[in-house]
Amino acid sequence: MDEIVFGMYAVQAMLNNDPQRFKEVWILQGRADHRLRTLVKLLEMHQVTIYTKTRSRMDQQSEGGVHQGIIAVVQKKRPYQENDLLALLAKINNPFLLILDGIMDPHNLGACIRNADAAGVHAVIIPKDRSAQLTPIVRKVASGSAENVPLVHVTNLARVMRCLQRENIWIIGTTEKTHQTLYQSNLTGPLSLVMGSEEKGMRRLTQENCNELVHIPMLGGVSSLNVSVATGICLYEAVRQRNLCTKKQLDQLS
The missing domain is CATH 3.30.1330.30 (Ribosomal protein L30/S12)
Structure with missing residues (x-):
C-alpha cells in the first residue's frame, strides 16, 4: 500500500x-x-x-x-503499535514521552509532533480512535518531524498509561482543574506529559491515570492556549529542568 x-x-x-x-x-x-x-x-x-x-x-x-x-x-510503513512500546522504552535512558489525548485537528497534531521533535521527546503516543492520525497534512505541518519521532498508536490509552507507570515513568497531565502550576512540578526523571483535546481537555479516564496534574498560569485576559502552543511550553519547561539537572550532576562529578 x-x-x-x-x-x-x-x-x-x-x-x-x-x-x-x-x-x-x-x-x-x-x-x-x-x-x-x-x-x-x-x-x-x-x-x-x-x-x-x-x-x-x-x-x-x-x-x-x-x-x-x-x-x-x-x-506505507507499518506504524508503531501498543505492543511496540516496551521495546522502544528498553532502548531509552531517562524516557521523555508525550501523550496526546484526542487531538482532532491534523494541524495541531502536526505542530505537536514538531514541538516534540524539537524538545527531544523519545516517542509520541496517540489513541487510534477519537484522534487525528498521521496523514499527509500532519506530515507537512510537522516539517519532517514525523520521520524523526516514533508515533505510537494505541487502542487503550488508560491501559498504556498504567503500563508506563509500571516502568517507573511519572505521568503529568495538564488541566485547568488544578491549583498546581507547571513550574511547581519536577519534570527531571522518566516522564510522560499528557495534553488533552482542543476543546474538552483530557478524558476522565486519562486524567484519573495521571500521577500529577498541572496547569499553565494565565496572566492576561485569555483563559487558554492553543494545544500546540501549550505543548511547546510544557515540553520546554521539562527540557529546561532536565538540562539543569544534568548540569548539576556533571558539576558534582567534576
Whole structure:
C-alpha cells in the first residue's frame, strides 16, 4: 500500500531516513527555485522516478494541502503499535514521552509532533480512535518531524498509561482543574506529559491515570492556549529542568 507525502521538509526528512520507500515524485510544472532543484538532485542520486505535473493535478493529489511544489508517492510503513512500546522504552535512558489525548485537528497534531521533535521527546503516543492520525497534512505541518519521532498508536490509552507507570515513568497531565502550576512540578526523571483535546481537555479516564496534574498560569485576559502552543511550553519547561539537572550532576562529578 502507498501513501502520499508532500512539502519540502517532509519529503527531505523521508529521503534522509527511508530513501528506499520512494516510488515516484511529482514536481510542479514551471517551478525551478534553488531549494527544489537541490532536493531533485538528491532524489535523482537515489534513482527516484520524477514526473512533472500541473498545479491543478498537484492540488488534487494533495487534497488542498500546501504541497510547496513537491509530492512523493511512498511505500506505507507499518506504524508503531501498543505492543511496540516496551521495546522502544528498553532502548531509552531517562524516557521523555508525550501523550496526546484526542487531538482532532491534523494541524495541531502536526505542530505537536514538531514541538516534540524539537524538545527531544523519545516517542509520541496517540489513541487510534477519537484522534487525528498521521496523514499527509500532519506530515507537512510537522516539517519532517514525523520521520524523526516514533508515533505510537494505541487502542487503550488508560491501559498504556498504567503500563508506563509500571516502568517507573511519572505521568503529568495538564488541566485547568488544578491549583498546581507547571513550574511547581519536577519534570527531571522518566516522564510522560499528557495534553488533552482542543476543546474538552483530557478524558476522565486519562486524567484519573495521571500521577500529577498541572496547569499553565494565565496572566492576561485569555483563559487558554492553543494545544500546540501549550505543548511547546510544557515540553520546554521539562527540557529546561532536565538540562539543569544534568548540569548539576556533571558539576558534582567534576
